[in-house]
Amino acid sequence: xxxxxxxxxxxxxxxxxxxxxxxxxxxxxxxxxxxxxxxxxxxxxxxxxxxxxxxxxxxxxxxxxxxxxxxxxxxxxxxxxxxxxxxxxxxxxxxxxxxxxxxxxxxxxxxxxxxxxxxxxxxxxxxxxxxxxxxxxxxxxxxxxxxxxxxxxxxxxxxxxxxxxxxxxxxxxxxxxxxxxxxxxxxxxxxxxxxxxxxxxxxxxxxxxxxxxxxxxxxxxxxxxxxxxxxxxxxxxxxxxxxxxxxxxxxxxxxxxxxxxxxxxxxxxxxxxxxxxxxxxxxxxxxxxxxxxxxxxxxxxxxxxxxxxxxxxxxxxxxxxxxxxxxxxxxxxxx
Numbered sequence: 515x516x517x518x519x520x521x522x523x524x525x526x527x528x529x530x531x532x533x534x535x536x537x538x539x540x541x542x543x544x545x546x547x548x549x550x551x552x553x554x555x556x557x558x559x560x561x562x563x564x565x566x567x568x569x570x571x572x573x574x575x576x577x578x579x580x581x582x583x584x585x586x587x588x589x590x591x592x593x594x595x596x597x598x599x600x601x602x603x604x605x606x607x608x609x610x611x612x613x614x615x616x617x618x619x620x621x622x623x624x625x626x627x628x629x630x631x632x633x634x635x636x637x638x639x640x641x642x643x644x645x646x647x648x649x650x651x652x653x654x655x656x657x658x659x660x661x662x663x664x665x666x667x668x669x670x671x672x673x674x675x676x677x678x679x680x681x682x683x684x685x686x687x688x689x690x691x692x693x694x695x696x697x698x699x700x701x702x703x704x705x706x707x708x709x710x711x712x713x714x715x716x717x718x719x720x721x722x723x724x725x726x727x728x729x730x731x732x733x734x735x736x737x738x739x740x741x742x743x744x745x746x747x748x749x750x751x752x753x754x755x756x757x758x759x760x761x762x763x764x765x766x767x768x769x770x771x772x773x774x775x776x777x778x779x780x781x782x783x784x785x786x787x788x789x790x791x792x793x794x795x796x797x798x799x800x801x802x803x804x805x806x807x808x809x810x811x812x813x814x815x816x817x818x819x820x821x822x823x824x825x826x827x828x829x830x831x832x833x834x835x836x837x838x839x840x841x842x843x844x845x846x847x848x849x
Contacts, residue, residue, distance in 0.1 A: 517577055517694075519647070520553040521546050522607035522670070524598060525570050525578075526615060527560050532569040535613035537682035539675060542640065543611055544574035544683055546649075549642055555579060555607065559597040561587040571691035574683050579605060579694045585705065589617045592706045595624040600698045602629060602670060608647045609671040611640075622674040631668035637675045638777060638800060649673075658761070658778040658797025678781040678804060724775060727756035728785045732775050732802070734760040736791020736812060736831055740768045746790050749835050753842055758782070760798050776801035790831045794819030811835075 521543045525536040543554045553576040558566055563580040570578050581597040598621065602610060612622045614636055626633035638661070639652035649671050651664045666672070724730050731750035737743040743763060750757040758775040759768070775782055776798040787805035791812060792798060799822050802808070810823035811831045820826040827834055 517553065517555055517579070518606045519608050520555045520576075520605075521550075522555045522557055522602075522605070522610045523570075523575070524610060524612045524618070524621065525556045525558045525566060526613060526617065527558065527563065527566045530562065530565055532566045532573065533613065533615070534682075535615055535618075535677045536566075536570070537573050538677065538680045539611045539613055539682075540570060540574045541682035542675075542680040546609075546640070546642065547576075550647065552608070553577065555605065557598055557601045557610070559583075559586050559594050561585075567693045569685070571693070572685040572687050572689050574689075575691055577692040577694065579696055581696050581698050583698070583700065585700055590705045591620055591624060592703055593700055594621055595628055596700060596703050597698045599625055599628045601696060604696070607670045609649060609673075612672070612674045614674040614676045619674055622672060626672055629670070629672070631670060631672050632666040634664050634666060634671075634673040637673050638679050640673065640675070654777045654797060654800075658776060658795075658800075661796065661800075676777075676781060678783050681804075722754075722756045724756045724758040724773065724782050724784075725780055729753065729755035729788070730758055730775075730782055730784045730786070730802075730805075731755045731788045731790065732758045732760065732792055733763060733790055734792030734798075735762045736793075737763070738791075740766075742791075742832070743768050745832070746835070749790075749839065752839065755786075755788070756784075760792050760795070789819055789823070790835065792819055793817045794822065 523539045523543045526533040547554045556570040556575040556578045559581045561584050563582050567578040567580055579601050612618045622633055634651040637651045637653045640649050643650045648665055651673050652661050655662045733743050733746040747757045759773045763769045764774045777800040778797055781801045783804040785806045787802050787808045789810045794817055803822050808823045809825045810819040811827045811834045815828045
């Protein structure tokens with residue numbers, strides 16, 4: 515198998531297994547590779563990469579190149595950069611996709627400097643638009659008010675990609691692939707972090723948040739006042755949903771940034787998203803469009819939110835919400 519000039523994914527290990535973001539990137543890499551007749555090659559570093567390597571193959575990688583070393587038990591900026599840069603120099607990938615996790619963002623910037631190549635950060639999409647291997651990267655600009663297309667002239671093409679953007683392909687345990695172990699000489703590379711011990715931490719009770727809840731209620735400019743926003747928040751609590759807002763309400767300082775839904779805030783994918791008084795600006799819809807079911811309520815029948823909604827109600831949210839409560843409670847009583 516020719517492992518050069520292919521689509522590469524840097525995969526991260528979480529709890530000994532493949533991270534969810536890595537699974538998402540492998541799915542996109544598979545799509546890109548199939549479009550150009552290339553292979554998907556995963557790069558991984560760690561103290562024990564066996565499980566993650568096998569999982570990467572089941573999720574779409576054709577080959578995994580792993581650097582195993584006890585010094586890589588925890589992410590270290592210096593050592594991980596040296597390891598992945600060594601793999602990039604040897605296998606000469608056309609592109610390296612890196613997850614936009616805290617560690618991934620750190621690694622991406624350092625790799626860019628180490629390899630002397632450009633980096634496109636926080637991408638929300640990537641595609642081929644020509645006949646060659648040049649990728650077009652899509653990312654938000656001006657706080658999400660617009661999206662820009664970027665192409666890089668250096669190789670490998672390097673980018674960090676946010677989570678909850680792509681869907682990973684279902685795992686196929688029957689898939690086979692090549693797992694290659696590479697060694698990297700870390701002599702002279704002083705670790706930036708010294709791990710002295712690992713201690714288990716008791717898992718705390720999960721808090722209902724917009725990124726973990728099955729049902730999320732979002733409030734937008736249509737609430738008109740801070741009290742209006744609080745009324746929508748009370749509705750969310752009443753139906754057992756998490757509560758979020760669009761960017762304008764954060765800008766007004768009615769809500770903290772942690773509540774902001776959108777490409778410049780939190781990206782969500784609940785089973786049900788109820789958008790109340792939200793017009794549907796692109797930076798907001800890009801952050802919630804993967805919700806399984808979207809219900810929108812807005813006075814303006816031409817509001818963009820209706821373009822992504824599964825169900826839309828044209829009306830005053832303060833008249834619609836009480837009716838929704840009646841219908842929900844009636845449904846519960848009938849169970």
